[in-house]
Amino acid sequence: xxxxxxxxxxxxxxxxxxxxxxxxxxxxxxxxxxxxxxxxxxxxxxxxxxxxxxxxxxxxxxxxxxxxxxxxxxxxxxxxxxxxxxxxxxxxxxxxxxxxxxxxxxxxxxxxx
Amino acid sequence: xxxxxxxxxxxxxxxxxxxxxxxxxxxxxxxxxxxxxxxxxxxxxxxxxxxxxxxxxxxxxxxxxxxxxxxxxxxxxxxxxxxxxxxxxxxxxxxxxxxxxxxxxxxxxxxxx
Numbered sequence: 740x741x742x743x744x745x746x747x748x749x750x751x752x753x754x755x756x757x758x759x760x761x762x763x764x765x766x767x768x769x770x771x772x773x774x775x776x777x778x779x780x781x782x783x784x785x786x787x788x789x790x791x792x793x794x795x796x797x798x799x800x801x802x803x804x805x806x807x808x809x810x811x812x813x814x815x816x817x818x819x820x821x822x823x824x825x826x827x828x829x830x831x832x833x834x835x836x837x838x839x840x841x842x843x844x845x846x847x848x849x850x851x852x
Numbered sequence: 853x854x855x856x857x858x859x860x861x862x863x864x865x866x867x868x869x870x871x872x873x874x875x876x877x878x879x880x881x882x883x884x885x886x887x888x889x890x891x892x893x894x895x896x897x898x899x900x901x902x903x904x905x906x907x908x909x910x911x912x913x914x915x916x917x918x919x920x921x922x923x924x925x926x927x928x929x930x931x932x933x934x935x936x937x938x939x940x941x942x943x944x945x946x947x948x949x950x951x952x953x954x955x956x957x958x959x960x961x962x963x964x965x
Contacts, residue, residue, distance in 0.1 A: 773953060781958075783955040839884070839900065841953050
């Protein structure tokens with residue numbers, strides 16, 4: 740099956756700093772990747788859709804200047820949380836579409852202190 | 853607005869019981885419906901359904917889609933403690949180049965020994 744690798748799996752950062760999360764499709768090319776945020780005991784909330792070579796499409800209520808998405812190649816998308824604050828602490832998951840299905844990375848648990 | 857609703861929100865059963873999880877949706881430009889199982893980290897793929905009335909089976913799990921009534925069910929027979937997880941229903945919707953996956957709230961299943 741298709742493999743999506745997300746890195747890091749967890750990160751702790753200080754308030755005001757920026758954090759970059761990488762999402763790679765290892766054995767297939769993904770023209771589209773998706774970034775989700777998940778709060779405890781809740782479902783996945785779509786933040787943005789990332790298309791290779793073009794600007795990401797953000798969902799309503801998601802600040803594009805705060806959550807910078809770059810999809811520079813067919814196998815890599817990055818999410819940068821800029822000027823992170825404690826309320827940004829969450830579980831972030833990426834997914835990529837391959838063979839008609841969405842496959843997920845392992846997720847990144849971000850804690851901002 | 854596109855919407856995916858799952859029920860029940862949570863369920864506690866005993867080993868050996870059979871459970872039925874529900875997913876209803878209202879989306880524009882439906883493409884497919886997917887079921888995922890999420891334990892500790894990223895969701896793992898279970899089924900993808902695109903046609904009405906065709907049951908998909910994998911061991912003790914099965915799923916079916918009704919595109920007329922806009923719902924799907926996921927059945928788990930002879931439940932085991934290892935089936936304890938959050939089960940997520942997602943609908944892929946949109947047109948070529950602008951599709952996305954919309955997730956339901958999830959059903960939290962706990963199977964007691």
